[in-house]
Amino acid sequence: MTLTLGLTSLFLAFACALYASVAALIAGPRKLNAWIDSARNAAILTWPLLTLASLAVIIMLVQGQYQVEYVSDVSSLAMPWYLKVTALWGGQAGSLLFWSWLMSAFASAAMLRRWDRDRSLMPYVIAVSMITLAFFILLCLFVENPFRRLWLSQATGEVNPALFQPANSTLFTPQDGRGLNPLLRHPGMIIHPPMLYLGFVGFVVPYAFAVAALITGRTDDEWIRTTRRWTLVGWLFLSLGLILGGRWAYDVLGWGGYWGWDPVENAALLPWLTGTAFLHSVMIQEKRGMLKKWNMVLIILTYALVIFGTFLTRSGVLSSVHAFAQSAIGPLFFGFIGITFTISMSLLFWRWDSLASETQMDSLLSREAAFLLNxxxxLGIAFATLWGTIYPLISELVTGQxxxxxxxxxxxxxxxxxxxLVLLMGIAPLIAWRKASFKSLSKLMWIPAALTIPTLILFYFLGAAHPVALGAYAITAFVGYTTLSEFARGMVARMRLGENPLIALINLSARNRRRYGGYTIHLGVVVMAFGVIGSNLFQTETQATLAQGETLSIGGFTLRFDSVALFPTNDNREVTRATVTVFDSSGRLIAELHPRRDFFLDSGQPMTIPGVRSTFGEDFYVILVDWQPIGSTGATFKVYVNPLINLVWTGGLIFILGTLVATWPDADEEKRYAAAPASTLATAGAD
Amino acid sequence: MAETIATSGTIAAKSGGRMKFIVGGLLIIAAIGYLIYTSIGSTQQYFFTIQELKERGSSVVGDNVRVSGAVIGESIQYDAQALELRFAVANVPADQKEIDALGGLAVVLNVAVNDPTAARMEVIYIGVKPDLMKGEAQAIMDGHIDENGLFHADTLLMKCPTRYEGELPTQAAP
Structure with a gap:
């Protein structure tokens, strides 16, 4: 019953998406408003339908309907209910459905906005978002269907998954499912994929508007203004997803790091890089009417990379710790990316002349030039990352090796x-538009530069006596001070009017959310950079096998192995939990930690959970590697000291806060926007 | 006349302005390209199968390579004191199509481990024994082979096909 309902909804959603795109494409050029409205309604309808389909899968997961292939693949009796719910995105078929659901949510929300300003764009926005959605539902329906059941063939005795009952077979119901991959049973993993997917689908909306602008020839800045907030929301979630993914790796994978340039990590980073470039360069288009073609290229690239990212995560073409099962969806993805990319670029060339710059770049020392370098x-980082990610495939194609x-x-x-890039981030906001002079620039930079020197001396005496580290810290500190000085300049101006510093800061940021939200993001990057430099260049590690009561020393800390306990849990795990005591250099007890190893009996897979003592200065990170069977007393530990790693997470929080400030709707701005005719908006709202 | 000169002068200045952006941009792109090119050259790693590594013999001794193989369960020896892990791996094809044609990774790994004629290689790894190190798991190793044919792995990545999807449960309810 649930299954039939879910499957029918999924099929209807597919029909709606197909109908909406075809109707919109036919009715759009002919201005058949009734048909366009009908297409719009069909597009909106995909969301409730996919909600039903997703709910059906969730209900089957929670009820434990193990005759359904997907349910028996990713859930088991022993799993708590919330993990069963999140198992919706624990496997390939479910996560494609989940992706489609999020996509339809964004598309429907875009359909429900006020369209009076840009109605001519609507049919094509419908078409682009619905074609994308139809592609994902197609994969869900015909390649990786979460509603397939298991059938036992009477003739051969084999069990095979199928959507409908094959001849001479009966339904096959396993007693229990295999359960979710233990590595994915972590709070970070529960929210990381939804964040990442929200980021991915968020970028589909600006892309759809960009293509609509190209088709209709409305190549002014309207599509950029309309989608600014959508882009920021997508970017916010993508950033959150990347940060949470790093945190998950640090907490669960037990190698003491948070970013490993794994193909799947790169897949999520790539659209973030081009998306970030896009967020910056649209400011030049809004302010100076330049780089219009470039912005089109960036959003088209970002969309292609979003689909490519989903493909990499889902197809297993590249070996990776994340790699899911191999599947037939690879060629389909490749074809879809190829077709959409070719069509988008052709449209761009078709409208090439109407996208000419309104003004010229004047000077190499100008804000515009700084943005261009940014x-x-x-794009250089994105290309290098992409090249490294697909290099195994390319080299195999070219050399056979x-x-x-x-x-x-x-x-x-x-x-x-x-x-x-970080250095530029500090200097660029100080450079004037059009043409700046070195004199005015150095006037703004001397205080931050002067403050950097004592900071470096401090770092030197705190132990960062490493030339690369000092260089990196110099850049980061300088950028931190220039960004703070931007806040200070604005605050001082307001304080002259009699505001106290805090009120001045709040008013300043509230009145110019985009600008000061952006600076807050920059500060977040600075803080993260301190953490990244510290934890990369000064990480120390050691490993040792200790008998009970023995100690090991690392970086001024002493670790004593006290005991190890083995016990089963009621959710089918066998836990080995060690107790260790950590002392500082003066011999004072500072922490008792419990690194442990959970063995998941249903999947036969162990999972290592570090014991971590976290302070602002560093993390003391202990992994229980191995232990002697009961009765004996030895255990092996691997210990990392990760300096400044908490700055990575702190910086991440500041970063997200800044993005929220920049994204938050501004009532004044909305009013100005609603009141002004489109043509006069060319310079408003941008900085 | 004077006006014409002035106009053409501006045009010249403008195209000169454009020129310096194009030259500057190309220089930066070239620098990034050069950085990528040299970094690939100095950090790239050949991905061999065990068969290929054995065939190349002494010509690859000491080279930084990446090898993947099927772990032979009974060969795993782990000295927790010295953190020394020794095991043997059997040759598996590297080509995904070939693996698919043979029935998927789980089947390929199983066949490789039970095939006495498959090329085999001894591996030594100093470090923590990975959670997934067990028979019929796929080991992906970075390191080098020495003149005795022993592979010194610097990094060790395990892949277990059975823990993901694609295999059907065997226990049936009555």
């Missing part, structure tokens, strides 16, 4: 590029 660096590159490659290429 874009080049972001699979050649891979690992983290050293990414660190060598992206390290310096990121350092320049």
């Amino acid at each position: 874009n080049l660096l972001f 699979k050649i891979t590159v690992g983290p050293p490659y990414y660190n060598r290429v992206n390290g310096p590029l990121l350092a320049i």
Whole structure:
């Protein structure tokens, strides 16, 4: 019953999406408003239908209907209910459905907005978002269907999954499912995929508007203004997803790090990089009427990378710790990316002349030029990352030999590029539009530069006596001070009017949300950079096998192994939990930690959970590697000291806060926007 | 006349302005390209099958390579004191199509481990034994082979096909 309802809803959603795109494409050029409205309604309807389909899968997961292939793949009796619910995105078929559901939510929300300003764009926005949605529902229906059941063939005795009952077979119901991959049973993993997917689908909306602008020839800035908030929301979720993914890796994967340049991590980073370039360069289009073609290229690239990212995560073409099962969806994805990319680029060339710049770049030392350099660096990093990710495939195609590159490659290429990008992030906001002078620039920079020197001396005495680290810290500190000085300048101006510092800061940010939200994001990046530099260059590690009562020392800390206990849990795990005591250099007891190892009996897979003592300065991170059978007393530990790693997470929070400030609707701005005719908006609201 | 000169002068200045952006942009792109090119060259790693590694013999001794193989369960020896892990791996094809044609990764790994004629290689790894290190798991290793044919793995990544999807449960309810 549930299954029939879910499957029918999924099929109807597919029909709606197909109908909406075809109707919109036919009615759009002919201005058949009734048909366009009908297409719009069909597009809106996909959301309730996919909600039903997703709910059906969730109900089957919670009820434990193990005759359904997907349910027996990703859930088991022993799993708590909330994990059963989140198992919706624990496997391939379910996560494609979930992706479609989020996509339809965004598309429906876009359909429900006020369209009086840009009605001519609507049919094509419907078409683009619904074609994307139809593609994902197609995968869900015909390639990876979460509603397939297991059938036992009477003739051969084999069990095979099928949507409908094959001849001479009976329904096959396993007693229990295999359960969700234990590595995915973590709070970070419960919210990380939805965040990432929200980020992915968020970028589909600006892309749909961009294509609509190209088709209709309304290539002014309207599509950028309309989608600014959509882009920011997508970007916010993508950033959150990346940060949470890093946190999950740090908490669960037990290698003491948070980013490994794994293909799947790269897949999520790529659209973030081009999306970030896009967010910056649209400001030049709004302010100066330049880079129109470039912005089109960036959003088309971002969309292609979003689909490519989903493909990489879902197809297993590249070996990765994340790789899901191999599947037939690869070629389909590739075809879809190829077709959409070719069509978008053809449309762009068709409208090439109408996208000419309204003004010229004047000087190499100008805000515009700084933005341009920012874009080049972001795209450079994106290209280097993409190249490294697909290099094994390319080399195999060209030479027949699979050649891979690992983290050293990414660190060598992206390290310096990121350092320049961070430096630029500090200087660019100080450079005037059109033409700046070195004199005015140095006037703004001398205080931050002067403050950087004592900071570096402090870092030197705190132990960062490493030339690369000092160089990196110098850039980061300088950028931190320039960004703060931007806040200070604005606050001082307001304080002259009699506001106290806090009120001045709040008013300043509230009146210019985009600008000061952006600066807050920059500050978040600075804080994260401190953490990344510290935890990468100064991480120390050691490993040892200790008898009960024995100790090991690392970085001024002493760890004593006290005991190890083995016990089963009622959700089918066998837990080995060690107790260790940590002392500081003066011998004072500072923490008791419990690194443990959970063995999941249903999947036969262990999971290592570190014991972590976290302070602002560093993390003391202990992994229980191995232990002697009961009765004996030895256990092996691996210990990391990760300096400044908490700044990565703190910076992440500041980053997200800044994005929220920049995204938050501004009532004044909305009013100005609603009141003004489209043509006079060319310079409003941008900085 | 004077006006004409002035106009053409501005045009020249403008195209000159454009020029310096194009040259600057190309220089930056070239620098990034060069950085990528040299970094690939110095960090790239060949991905061999065990068969290929054995065939190449002494020509690859000491080279940084990536190898994947099926872990032979009974060969796993782990010294927790010294954190020394030794095991043997059997040759598996690297080509995904070939693996699919043979019935998927789980089948390929199972066949490789039970095939006495498949090329085999001894591996030593100093470090923590990965959670997924067990028979018929796929080990993906970065490291080098020495003159005795022993592979020194610097990193070890395990992949277990059975823990993901694709295999059907065997226990039936009555």
